[in-house]
Amino acid sequence: MTSYGYECSPWELRWCGLDVDALQRTESAFALSNGHIGFRGTLEEAEPRGLPGTYLNGFYEQHELPYAEGGYGYPEAGQTVVNVTDGKIIRLLVEDEPLDMRYGAANAHDRVLDFRKGTLSRTTEWSSPTGRRVRVKTERLVSFTQRAVAAIRYEVEPMDEDLQLVVQSDLLANEPVESDTHDPRVAAALDSPLVAEFCHASDYEAVLVHRTRVSGLRMAAAMDHDIEVDDGIRTHIHAEDDLARLTVAVDVPRGGRLRITKYLAYGWSAQRSVPALRAQAEAALAGARQTGWDGMVEEQKQFLDDFWATSDIEIEGDPELQQAVRFALFHLLQAGARGESRAIPGKGLTGPGYDGHAFWDTETFVLPVLTYTTPDAARDALRWRHSTLDKARERATQLGLHGAAFPWRSINGAECSAYWPAGTAAFHVSADISDAVVRYLNATGDEDFERAYGAELLVETARMWASLGHFDRHGKFRVDGVTGPDEYSAVADNNIYTNLMARRNLLAAAEVCTRLPDVAREFEADTTELDTWRAAADAMVVPYDRELGIHPQSEGFLEHDEWDYAATEPDFYPLLLNFPYFDLYRKQVVKQADLVLALHLCGDSFSPEEKARDFAYYEARTVRDSSLSAGTQAVIAAEVGHLDLAYDYLAEAALTDLHDVHNNVRNGLHMASLAGAWQGAVAGFGGLRDHGGQLSFAPRLPRQLGSLKFRLAFRGTRFQVEITHDEAIYHVLEGEPLELVHHGERFTVTEDPVKLPIPAIEPGQPPHQPLGRAPMRRTPERVRQFAAQQK
Numbered sequence: 065m066t067s068y069g070y071e072c073s074p075w076e077l078r079w080c081g082l083d084v085d086a087l088q089r090t091e092s093a094f095a096l097s098n099g100h101i102g103f104r105g106t107l108e109e110a111e112p113r114g115l116p117g118t119y120l121n122g123f124y125e126q127h128e129l130p131y132a133e134g135g136y137g138y139p140e141a142g143q144t145v146v147n148v149t150d151g152k153i154i155r156l157l158v159e160d161e162p163l164d165m166r167y168g169a170a171n172a173h174d175r176v177l178d179f180r181k182g183t184l185s186r187t188t189e190w191s192s193p194t195g196r197r198v199r200v201k202t203e204r205l206v207s208f209t210q211r212a213v214a215a216i217r218y219e220v221e222p223m224d225e226d227l228q229l230v231v232q233s234d235l236l237a238n239e240p241v242e243s244d245t246h247d248p249r250v251a252a253a254l255d256s257p258l259v260a261e262f263c264h265a266s267d268y269e270a271v272l273v274h275r276t277r278v279s280g281l282r283m284a285a286a287m288d289h290d291i292e293v294d295d296g297i298r299t300h301i302h303a304e305d306d307l308a309r310l311t312v313a314v315d316v317p318r319g320g321r322l323r324i325t326k327y328l329a330y331g332w333s334a335q336r337s338v339p340a341l342r343a344q345a346e347a348a349l350a351g352a353r354q355t356g357w358d359g360m361v362e363e364q365k366q367f368l369d370d371f372w373a374t375s376d377i378e379i380e381g382d383p384e385l386q387q388a389v390r391f392a393l394f395h396l397l398q399a400g401a402r403g404e405s406r407a408i409p410g411k412g413l414t415g416p417g418y419d420g421h422a423f424w425d426t427e428t429f430v431l432p433v434l435t436y437t438t439p440d441a442a443r444d445a446l447r448w449r450h451s452t453l454d455k456a457r458e459r460a461t462q463l464g465l466h467g468a469a470f471p472w473r474s475i476n477g478a479e480c481s482a483y484w485p486a487g488t489a490a491f492h493v494s495a496d497i498s499d500a501v502v503r504y505l506n507a508t509g510d511e512d513f514e515r516a517y518g519a520e521l522l523v524e525t526a527r528m529w530a531s532l533g534h535f536d537r538h539g540k541f542r543v544d545g546v547t548g549p550d551e552y553s554a555v556a557d558n559n560i561y562t563n564l565m566a567r568r569n570l571l572a573a574a575e576v577c578t579r580l581p582d583v584a585r586e587f588e589a590d591t592t593e594l595d596t597w598r599a600a601a602d603a604m605v606v607p608y609d610r611e612l613g614i615h616p617q618s619e620g621f622l623e624h625d626e627w628d629y630a631a632t633e634p635d636f637y638p639l640l641l642n643f644p645y646f647d648l649y650r651k652q653v654v655k656q657a658d659l660v661l662a663l664h665l666c667g668d669s670f671s672p673e674e675k676a677r678d679f680a681y682y683e684a685r686t687v688r689d690s691s692l693s694a695g696t697q698a699v700i701a702a703e704v705g706h707l708d709l710a711y712d713y714l715a716e717a718a719l720t721d722l723h724d725v726h727n728n729v730r731n732g733l734h735m736a737s738l739a740g741a742w743q744g745a746v747a748g749f750g751g752l753r754d755h756g757g758q759l760s761f762a763p764r765l766p767r768q769l770g771s772l773k774f775r776l777a778f779r780g781t782r783f784q785v786e787i788t789h790d791e792a793i794y795h796v797l798e799g800e801p802l803e804l805v806h807h808g809e810r811f812t813v814t815e816d817p818v819k820l821p822i823p824a825i826e827p828g829q830p831p832h833q834p835l836g837r838a839p840m841r842r843t844p845e846r847v848r849q850f851a852a853q854q855k
Contacts, residue, residue, distance in 0.1 A: 070722060072383050077177040077391055077722075082170040088114025088730040093391075093721060094177050094184050095414035095733070096206040099403035099441070101214055101330050102413020105175070105184060108154040108202050108218060112166050115730060116239055118150045119413045121406040123332045124420060124475045125257045126279040129482040137462055139482065143475040145409070145420025146257050147241050149272055149285035151328040153234040154218045156200065159227055161192040163200065168192045179394040180372065182208065182364040189223070197223040207360055208367040211402045212348040214328040215360055219321055226317045233326055235272050235285050237306040241416075258283075260305035262338045270301060270308035271345055273338050283332035286345035288353060290325040327352040371397055373797070374777045375437035377745050380770035382842065388718035389745060392738035393433075399735055400434050400441035405448050407475065408735065415732020421473035421480060424493040425692065425736035427500035428665070433742045435500075435507050436776040442504050443513055449497050450517040452477025453524060456494075460528055463488070467527025470494045485554035485645070489547040491532060494525040495565035499665065502572050506757035507778050519576045519583045526573030526597050529566040533600060541603040548618065549692070550658035552639070552648040556618035558605045561658055564666040570601040606669070614681050615674065617659045627653035627685070629834040637837070638689035653834075654682060656690035657697055664699050664747065668755040676704045676828065683831035691720050694839065695740015702748035705827025707766040712839040714744030746774050750785055751807075760805035761794075763787040764822060768842060778802060783813055787822075794818045 069086055070093075071078040079090055087107075091114050094105025104117035124143040131138060156163040165173070165188075172189040185203040192198075204216040220229055238256040258274035261282070265271075271286040289310060291297060297314040316322050329348035331341055352360065375393055379386040399412035407422035408430055426445060434442040449470065455477040456468035463469055471479035472487035481487025501518045504510065510518075533543040543566060548559035574597045577584035584594070607616050616622045636642040639653065648655075657664075660682050663675050670678070679700050688694060698713035716725065717740030721733045746752050749772055751762030765772055765787050772787045781799030785792060792806060795817040802813050806820045833839075 072387055074383065074386050075179050075390065077179075077387070078174060080174040082165055082173045084112050084166060087112060089724055090175070091115060091117070092414045092729050092731075092733050094175060095395075095398075095412075096182075096184055096204060096214070097398040097413040098206045098208050098211060099399060099401045099408070099413070100211050100406070101206050103152055103204070103206055103214065104415065105177075106152060107165065107186075108152060108216065109156065109163055109165075110150070110153045110234075110236075110239075111164060115415065116147060116150060116241060117415055118148050118152065119145055119420070120148055120283060120330055120332050121403055121409075121413060122475060123148060123276075123281055123283060124279055125254065125276045129480070131482065135484075137488065138484065139479040141478070142480050142482070143279070143419065143421070143478070144254060145416055145475065146254070146276060147239065147416070148258070148283055148330070148332075149235050149237040149274065150239055151214070151235050151285055151287055151326070151330075152204070152216065153232075153236055154202075154216065154324070154326065155232040155234070156198075156220060157230040157232075158192050158196050158198055159194075160230075161194065161196070163190055163192075163198070165190070171197070177391075177394075179390050180365065180368055181361065182368050183361065196225070196227060198227065198229075199223055205360060205364050206398075207352075207364065208401050209363040210348065210351055210355065210360070211404070212329050212331055212345070213352045213360075214330075215352060215357060216326045216328070217323065217357055218326065219323045220316070221321045222316050222318050224318060226315065228313070228315050229322055231312045231322070231324060233287065233289060233310045233312070233324065235270055235287055235308040237272060237274055237285075258306070262342060263303035263305060263308060264342075265301045265303035265308050265310075268299070268301065268310055269346075269349065270303050270310065271342055272303065272306070272308055273341055281332055281334050282336065282338070282341055283330065284341035284345040286329045286342075286349050288327045288349045290327075290353075290357070292321075292323040292325075294320045325357045371438065374775055374782055376773075376775055377742070378771075378773040379745070380772070381768060382715075385715055385718060385842075388715075388722055389741045391722065392718055392741040393437075395733055395738055396430060396433050396735065396742070397438060397441075400430065400445055401438065403441065403448070404444050405451055406444075407448050408445050409475075410735055411732030412735050415730070417728065417731030418473065419480070420475055422475065423473050424490070424496045425739075427493075427496040428661075429692065429695070429736040429739040429743070431500045432503060432747075433739050435504050436746075436778065439504065439508050439510075439777065442500070443508075443510065446497070446501055446504060446513075446521070447517055450521055453520065457524065460531075465528050466531040467529075468494065468521075468524035469528050470497055470525075485547055486551045489545065489555050491528070491543075491546050492548060492559070492562040492565055494528055495562065495569045498522055498525045498569040498572060499565060502568070503754060506754060509779055514576070515580070515583060519580060520587060522569065522573040522576055523587045523589055526570050527593075529570055530593075530596055530600055533566070535600075535603065539603055540605045541600040542605050548658045549661055550617060550654045550656060551690075552651075552653050552655040553618060553621065553658070554645070554649055557620070558607055559618040559658070560606055560615055561617075561662040561666075563604050563606060564662050564669055567601045567604045568666065570597040574598050574601075612681075613674075613677050615659055615670075615678050617654070617682070621652065624650055624652045627651045627834075629837075632835075634836050637687060639687065640689060652685050654686040656688065656693035657682075657686060660686070660700050661696050663703075664696055667703075667753060672704075675700065679704050680831040683833055685834065687834055687837045691717075691726055691734040691737040692740070694720070695737065695743040698740070698744030699748040702744075702764060703751065703762065705764070705825040706830055707749075707764060707827075708768075709830065709839070710744065710748050711766040711768055711842055714741065714748060715842050716839045717741050717744055745772065746776070749787065750774060752776075758805060759802070760808075761785060761792065762807050763792045764825065765789050789822070791819050791821050794820070
């Protein structure tokens with residue numbers, strides 16, 4: 065085992081041995097989800113536990129937002145994800161002694177998250193305090209193919225003697241949850257948030273229906289069971305407001321076995337009635353029973369076989385990194401696979417962090433991964449944004465703007481950020497959504513989506529930019545008083561990332577309206593408006609300091625005083641928890657990649673020399689107090705030739721959660737950082753860019769790795785890129801030939817492999833980071849340690 069408790073394996077995450085104190089971390093890593101239902105990886109017996117969690121995407125409770133002083137335009141209501149009815153609970157009593165891992169002895173215990181099966185399994189050999197031994201094997205899944213369904217197989221075997229076993233299988237609502245919030249309003253909203261409306265139980269089946277007290281959302285949870293045992297059993301089932309329980313009692317001889325398969329179904333709605341939701345859950349259960357456990361496992365594997373055929377990344381030379389990258393891809397799939405017009409939260413459905421809100425992380429970090437691997441999931445996430453357009457229009461009107469102003473953080477589309485400099489002022493989220501729309505359209509050619517959803521998103525966000533910015537007396541178009549990706553530099557003028565992304569947004573909207581005149585007429589976008597968009601894009605201010613040869617992150621940034629990194633103790637990071645914002649805002653200190661993110665996403669606006677100088681400058685001022693940063697820094701470090709540094713940043717992004725780098729994985733995984741693992745590998749060492757719809761690659765491999773392979777989907781074609789130190793090999797796996805670009809050379813890739821040389825690059829002097837903020841080095845000794853462990 066590693067010092068972190070996980071074993072290294074290319075296709076699974078395994079934890080061997082019992083560590084009760086580590087449960088709060090492993091419950092996030094072992095979470096299962098399909099984008100609609102999320103189960104944290106708690107033990108079936110429910111206790112001991114770190115933090116229980118069962119989530120339905122989009123299901124939340126509402127509460128007041130706290131303000132010491134109110135102000136016009138401040139959001140009034142917050143939203144918090146609800147821990148809904150828990151169906152994972154299966155308690156076991158062995159001759160009247162409850163199986164509790166804190167008592168007796170766990171002679172063997174391991175848990176395995178299988179990336180190819182899509183299941184979480186567990187094997188425990190437990191001795192009760194009086195010495196009775198049983199072997200418990202469990203396996204659970206949240207179905208990718210049956211969206212509303214999850215299932216658990218629970219097996220118990222006496223090891224030494226005949227035993228009486230009693231199993232209690234529960235649906236439990238309003239289970240106590242310790243909240244980390246310091247806001248009494250939020251705590252009150254999460255204290256028994258579900259109001260019982262219906263309960264029923266018969267045979268082996270039960271259903272509970274609840275609604276939230278304030279938001280008025282209604283949900284149903286249902287369970288049914290198959291029971292297999294060698295001899296007779298006694299069962300009893302009952303239901304009450306917040307609990308439905310099936311009790312199974314049986315005498316099992318040594319060598320015998322009790323097996324219970326538990327099927328679960330969930331559904332929720334803001335409008336449907338109690339009978340309708342009950343019927344929906346019971347119908348989903350019937351479908352699961354018809355498929356059966358073996359059928360569901362096979363469906364799950366087939367779904368994942370197809371996913372890995374399009375998305376797998378193979379890394380030779382670093383087994384731990386290989387595992388971490390596949391772990392990242394698996395969880396990104398779980399976050400979005402069956403969201404179907406719901407958001408992809410910043411934590412997915414792995415924990416209550418960020419109150420379950422979705423941010424710009426989705427469009428800028430997660431959707432590029434899904435666009436080139438699981439495009440249907442990317443489409444559905446963008447359809448959710450479109451479904452919230454009315455709220456974005458209302459927000460724009462409230463702020464005195466035209467078009468649509470999308471929220472900084474939200475569950476249902478309404479702004480939930482109570483701190484406006486880092487929330488409302490971060491208008492770039494609207495351009496991030498536009499960018500994701502254009503990327504998806506370029507990658508898929510989905511004309512139906514463009515007409516029904518994409519064009520309107522582009523038009524309404526372009527209108528917002530046209531009204532937010534203004535032409536100054538020199539004819540330049542300025543966007544003042546905004547916050548870019550770096551939250552340590554709030555309410556600044558002409559943030560370059562924001563302006564460049566807004567420029568893209570304006571041009572994309574004008575282009576789609578010109579190409580589809582009927583769409584332009586539908587949205588009343590006339591020639592005058594299109595000309596205004598183009599004029600604003602052409603005149604967009606992009607500050608540049610000729611003396612330093614550097615792009616300032618925003619106007620005036622280079623005139624700010626430097627932060628005293630040498631005098632900042634390591635324990636004082638993250639800075640926002642130890643220093644006032646006003647001090648951060650007036651210093652050259654960067655929380656996360658901002659201008660460097662512009663170098664990536666808007667790289668066609670910079671020369672190679674500018675990228676190298678800008679990267680070095682901001683590398684010395686970026687403290688990475690955000691998990692969003694390392695993946696982007698990996699991408700640009702690789703582009704400008706600092707391959708060792710890119711390798712270190714890629715590992716930091718990929719291992720953020722497995723190593724609990726930010727000491728908060730208890731509250732859920734960091735989806736954007738997991739996406740940063742893909743970004744670092746594919747956009748970093750693969751050099752993938754998609755400017756103007758043209759896929760290009762500029763691959764280079766760090767000396768620590770032997771080779772890198774990755775698979776992508778574009779315009780219905782699946783293809784693979786294999787990178788060694790000397791050459792890159794491209795070939796189509798399925799579909800039509802593609803025109804690609806390799807280090808500036810255009811070529812056509814077919815089923816016959818195309819081998820192209822990798823030119824050398826001279827990176828110059830390596831950049832330095834703020835004192836104590838360099839990424840952890842991927843030393844050869846560490847890599848060899850994991851390689852030996854894998855064998």
